[in-house]
Amino acid sequence: MRWPQLTPYILIAPLVLVLLLFVAGPLCAVVAVSFFRYDNFAIIPAFSLDNYLHLATTHLTYSLYLSMIYFSFLTWVFTFLIGFTIAYFLVFHVRNPLIGIGLFLVCTVPFWTSNVIRMISWLPLLGQQGIINRGLMSIGVIDHPFKFLLFSDFSVVVSYVHLFTIFMIVPIFNSMSRIDRALFEASVDAGSSRWQTVFLVVLPLCKSGIVLGSIFVITLVMGDFYVVKVMSGGARASIVSAMADDISTLLFPQAAANAVILMIIVVMMVTLILRIVDVRKELVAQR
Amino acid sequence: MHGAQDRIGRSMAGEGRIELVGLYKRFGDGTVAVNDVSLLIEDGTYCCLLGPSGCGKTTILRMIAGHEMPTVGEIIIGGESVVGKSTRKRGTAMMFQNYALFPHLTVRDNVAFSLRVRGVGKAERYREADRVIEQVQLEALAARLPSQLSGGQQQRVALARAIIMKPRVLLLDEPLSALDEFLRLQMRSELREMQKRLGITFVHVTHTQLEAVAVADQVVVMEKGRIAQKATAHDIYIAPKNSYVARFMGGQNVLRGRLDALSAGFGTVRSAAGQRFRLALDGNSRTLGQDVLFAVRRDRVSLVRANSETQIPDNAVFGTVHEIEFQGTYVKVVVDLAATGNTIEPFVAYVEESAYFSDPIALGEEVIAAWQMAEARLLADFDGAANEA
Amino acid sequence: MQTRSDSRPWTFYALATFFALYVLFLYGPMICIFVLSFQGPQGALSFPMRGLSLHWFEDLISQTDTGDIHGAISRSIPLAIIVMAITVVVSVASGLAFRERFRGSGVIFYAALVSLVAPGYVLGIGIGLMFQLLGLQTDWYTSALGAQLTWTLPFGLLIMFAIFGRFNRAYEEAGRDLGADAGQVLRLVVIPIVLPGMIAVALFGFTLSYDEFARTLQTTGSTNTLPIEIWSMTTNVTSPVIYALGTVTTAFSFAVIIVSLSAIALIQRRRFGHARAGAGH
Numbered sequence: 005m006r007w008p009q010l011t012p013y014i015l016i017a018p019l020v021l022v023l024l025l026f027v028a029g030p031l032c033a034v035v036a037v038s039f040f041r042y043d044n045f046a047i048i049p050a051f052s053l054d055n056y057l058h059l060a061t062t063h064l065t066y067s068l069y070l071s072m073i074y075f076s077f078l079t080w081v082f083t084f085l086i087g088f089t090i091a092y093f094l095v096f097h098v099r100n101p102l103i104g105i106g107l108f109l110v111c112t113v114p115f116w117t118s119n120v121i122r123m124i125s126w127l128p129l130l131g132q133q134g135i136i137n138r139g140l141m142s143i144g145v146i147d148h149p150f151k152f153l154l155f156s157d158f159s160v161v162v163s164y165v166h167l168f169t170i171f172m173i174v175p176i177f178n179s180m181s182r183i184d185r186a187l188f189e190a191s192v193d194a195g196s197s198r199w200q201t202v203f204l205v206v207l208p209l210c211k212s213g214i215v216l217g218s219i220f221v222i223t224l225v226m227g228d229f230y231v232v233k234v235m236s237g238g239a240r241a242s243i244v245s246a247m248a249d250d251i252s253t254l255l256f257p258q259a260a261a262n263a264v265i266l267m268i269i270v271v272m273m274v275t276l277i278l279r280i281v282d283v284r285k286e287l288v289a290q291r
Numbered sequence: 292m293h294g295a296q297d298r299i300g301r302s303m304a305g306e307g308r309i310e311l312v313g314l315y316k317r318f319g320d321g322t323v324a325v326n327d328v329s330l331l332i333e334d335g336t337y338c339c340l341l342g343p344s345g346c347g348k349t350t351i352l353r354m355i356a357g358h359e360m361p362t363v364g365e366i367i368i369g370g371e372s373v374v375g376k377s378t379r380k381r382g383t384a385m386m387f388q389n390y391a392l393f394p395h396l397t398v399r400d401n402v403a404f405s406l407r408v409r410g411v412g413k414a415e416r417y418r419e420a421d422r423v424i425e426q427v428q429l430e431a432l433a434a435r436l437p438s439q440l441s442g443g444q445q446q447r448v449a450l451a452r453a454i455i456m457k458p459r460v461l462l463l464d465e466p467l468s469a470l471d472e473f474l475r476l477q478m479r480s481e482l483r484e485m486q487k488r489l490g491i492t493f494v495h496v497t498h499t500q501l502e503a504v505a506v507a508d509q510v511v512v513m514e515k516g517r518i519a520q521k522a523t524a525h526d527i528y529i530a531p532k533n534s535y536v537a538r539f540m541g542g543q544n545v546l547r548g549r550l551d552a553l554s555a556g557f558g559t560v561r562s563a564a565g566q567r568f569r570l571a572l573d574g575n576s577r578t579l580g581q582d583v584l585f586a587v588r589r590d591r592v593s594l595v596r597a598n599s600e601t602q603i604p605d606n607a608v609f610g611t612v613h614e615i616e617f618q619g620t621y622v623k624v625v626v627d628l629a630a631t632g633n634t635i636e637p638f639v640a641y642v643e644e645s646a647y648f649s650d651p652i653a654l655g656e657e658v659i660a661a662w663q664m665a666e667a668r669l670l671a672d673f674d675g676a677a678n679e680a
Numbered sequence: 681m682q683t684r685s686d687s688r689p690w691t692f693y694a695l696a697t698f699f700a701l702y703v704l705f706l707y708g709p710m711i712c713i714f715v716l717s718f719q720g721p722q723g724a725l726s727f728p729m730r731g732l733s734l735h736w737f738e739d740l741i742s743q744t745d746t747g748d749i750h751g752a753i754s755r756s757i758p759l760a761i762i763v764m765a766i767t768v769v770v771s772v773a774s775g776l777a778f779r780e781r782f783r784g785s786g787v788i789f790y791a792a793l794v795s796l797v798a799p800g801y802v803l804g805i806g807i808g809l810m811f812q813l814l815g816l817q818t819d820w821y822t823s824a825l826g827a828q829l830t831w832t833l834p835f836g837l838l839i840m841f842a843i844f845g846r847f848n849r850a851y852e853e854a855g856r857d858l859g860a861d862a863g864q865v866l867r868l869v870v871i872p873i874v875l876p877g878m879i880a881v882a883l884f885g886f887t888l889s890y891d892e893f894a895r896t897l898q899t900t901g902s903t904n905t906l907p908i909e910i911w912s913m914t915t916n917v918t919s920p921v922i923y924a925l926g927t928v929t930t931a932f933s934f935a936v937i938i939v940s941l942s943a944i945a946l947i948q949r950r951r952f953g954h955a956r957a958g959a960g961h
Binding site: 011012013015016018019020022023025026027028029030031032033034036037086089090092093094097107109110111113114116117118119120121122124125126127128129131133134135138166169198219220223226227228229230234244247248251256259260263266267270274 | 688691692695696698699702703705706707708709710712713716725726727728769770773774776777778780782785788791792794795797798799800801802803805806807809810813826827829830833837883884887888890891893894898907910911914922926929930933934936937941
Binding site for chain 2: 848850851853854855856857858859860861864868869872873875950951952
């Protein structure tokens with residue numbers, strides 16, 4: 005379409021409106037409120053660093069951030085390993101493209117259902133009375149049910165992996181399917197073993213997909229609010245659940261300060277990852 | 292044939308006459324795609340723009356179509372200046388490379404599209420579309436989608452879609468590139484037939500020399516945004532004006548030498564290795580001592596075995612057979628001109644098939660390639676790497 | 681002579697097994713609660729199965745102790761439809777805009793990414809705070825709507841980028857060549873061709889909104905959407921009625937998904953699936 009000069013601006017206006025009203029505005033509000041003071045009844049507009057100081061001097065802050073970074077890392081490792089393998093299978097081993105798409109959709113469908121439900125559906129599985137324990141006991145592998153399966157770090161990571169692996173599969177699948185098969189064959193021709201081909205040809209060419217997936221997974225875990233709490237049985241909290249606690253007692257400024265710190269840390273993690281690849285060029289094809 | 296009916300509505304003569312005046316196109320990034328091109332295409336003729344990729348031929352086509360604006364210059368169709376006018380008002384229609392058939396519409400809907408956007412009612416536009424579909428012999432496929440058609444069928448749909456509006460000029464952007472060799476030859480003659488039947492001007496862009504020569508009344512050879520030569524297909528092939536065209540068309544050898552002697556319209560040219568050539572100057576003025584380029588027809592060269600002692604006559608070169616390629620009715624023999632040791636371009640002879648096989652010359656043999664003076668033609672330019680014979 | 685062309689390497693079987701295990705991992709839990717929701721009145725939150733009946737589904741419908749399910753659904757579905765519609769329109773428009781380079785396109789792109797990766801709960805707080813500071817009431821059809829758009833729009837954008845990236849502009853040029861003006865080109869050429877993509881965006885828009893939780897929590901005002909209702913149930917309901925709810929809502933999601941994917945498949949098949957038939961000059 006030959007657009008007059010003005011038209012891209014008109015077309016992009018609705019998006020800009022939403023971004024301003026519901027992203028930029030709110031984030032500014034959060035930043036502003038993080039500097040406010042509060043008493044027992046209301047928040048008081050001010051410019052005070054009290055909230056940040058409080059957060060910086062509380063042991064809870066550090067332990068929460070460290071544990072969330074720990075969970076992010078674990079989740080990232082597993083989602084990457086599983087996601088890469090699944091994508092590899094779908095791209096290189098499934099011959100019929102229709103079946104490939106079908107299987108891909110099978111992996112994607114749960115994404116379109118409720119995360120809350122998917123999370124709680126682990127409860128009857130992992131509990132001491134749960135199906136896994138019962139199964140293992142009934143075939144005699146163990147005498148007493150495993151306690152660590154539920155309400156533990158294990159169940160938290162399992163739930164994260166269950167929910168977020170799809171975010172690794174999709175971008176990696178996307179990058180991988182763009183790899184020219186001829187490169188693959190050239191590598192095999194040159195005598196590489198399977199592993200060598202994977203490490204020297206496939207992995208580097210999927211970089212952008214891996215990076216994108218990693219950004220998704222890490223930000224989703226860092227920003228999580230209910231999985232940690234529920235799957236650890238309340239033993240652990242997440243950064244955001246601490247925020248939610250603050251808010252339930254109307255401590256908005258403190259929650260806001262926490263939110264600002266979280267955003268900064270997440271942005272730092274993402275920029276670090278983005279240094280590896282220019283994501284924009286990968287996502288938006290322009291003339 | 293529906294020839295007479297197709298000309299209804301085109302009562303004025305010269306409506307499809309195209310004049311390009313001083314066309315110049317520079318793109319945003321600074322590249323000059325078209326550099327001072329002036330061209331006259333007579334109404335109802337078939338014109339081919341020929342050249343390698345990047346020579347500007349497609350840009351010119353798109354400017355005539357109205358999909359690009361010239362930076363400088365005039366485009367006049369049927370006596371009216373059309374720069375800035377919409378495609379509808381120009382009376383042009385384009386057949387796109389890879390056809391650009393709307394994948395979501397049937398053949399009939401594709402063909403009727405231009406009527407639909409003009410607000411013509413369904414019954415009437417389908418009637419018109421069916422009429423044109425019949426002309427291209429696709430009645431049986433009118434309800435199919437483009438994905439269900441072969442390449443040749445898709446091309447006919449693209450053609451039907453373009454001509455339904457009775458344009459005065461049809462623009463074809465490499466229409467045969469997407470087809471395989473066999474189909475290409477077949478569709479080529481269909482295009483030529485269609486042009487004669489419709490009687491409108493066709494402007495056809497291609498990079499295939501023999502294709503241009505086969506279909507066109509006028510061939511325009513382009514190089515880097517300029518016209519290298521515009522002439523009939525015959526003249527372009529047999530009588531190229533400059534070394535670029537001579538080399539591009541493929542039927543000629545290009546040789547270089549210094550003008551040693553002049554007399555009564557003929558010149559004697561001496562190569563750096565001392566070979567002597569005589570050729571007609573054809574009214575071109577040259578001065579003594581000038582470097583000249585000339586072309587020798589490849590199919591008018593005779594080969595005889597020789598050795599380094601053999602006396603090389605005038606209008607001949609000496610060398611070693613480097614390559615032999617069978618081409619059906621003739622054999623292509625490539626001769627390495629070893630004489631000076633710095634060959635830039637090998638010398639090629641097309642030897643008639645039975646003549647060759649009666650006494651085949653083998654690889655590595657030394658030969659003298661000779662020609663009649665009349666088969667050598669002076670070229671208009673002076674530079675360009677050529678044989679040092 | 682033995683043909684070995686179709687034999688597969690051992691890695692195929694290994695990877696296929698891995699894939700099957702992954703699918704089991706993915707769907708297993710859901711199947712469990714699906715099964716558990718059909719327990720009889722003696723049913724508990726965990727195995728073993730106690731009885732087989734539709735008791736808990738009846739319980740769900742009659743709402744004896746489960747909160748305001750009907751109300752939540754009556755908000756979630758219209759909200760999802762509105763979000764879906766807005767997401768489709770804005771994504772297509774933005775996708776069209778991004779085909780050209782324009783001033784600020786980089787900033788907007790990254791802002792959309794920020795919208796995607798920012799913790800949903802934080803955005804929710806932000807919107808809630810902003811509304812509070814402006815003296816406005818948060819409600820499901822205003823602030824929650826906006827909050828959900830910050831989640832659905834980036835997905836819609838990414839999909840439309842992929843679609844327009846592959847879109848052959850020769851179609852538009854052909855349309856113009858045949859006399860169509862910009863509006864006709866959009867309506868008769870571009871949109872029909874990208875329709876499958878638009879359906880995909882609609883699917884994302886609807887399902888992501890219908891299931892959205894973190895962003896909506898702070899912005900929904902005094903009434904709940906369904907995911908929030910489910911969430912509060914997890915904290916105070918101790919019977920399988922929550923599994924019944926899970927089964928019902930997942931079934932609904934499946935229905936939406938199947939309808940959308942079938943529509944896309946139908947369109948693609950009609951346009952591209954018959955390449956073999958009738959070929960030949």
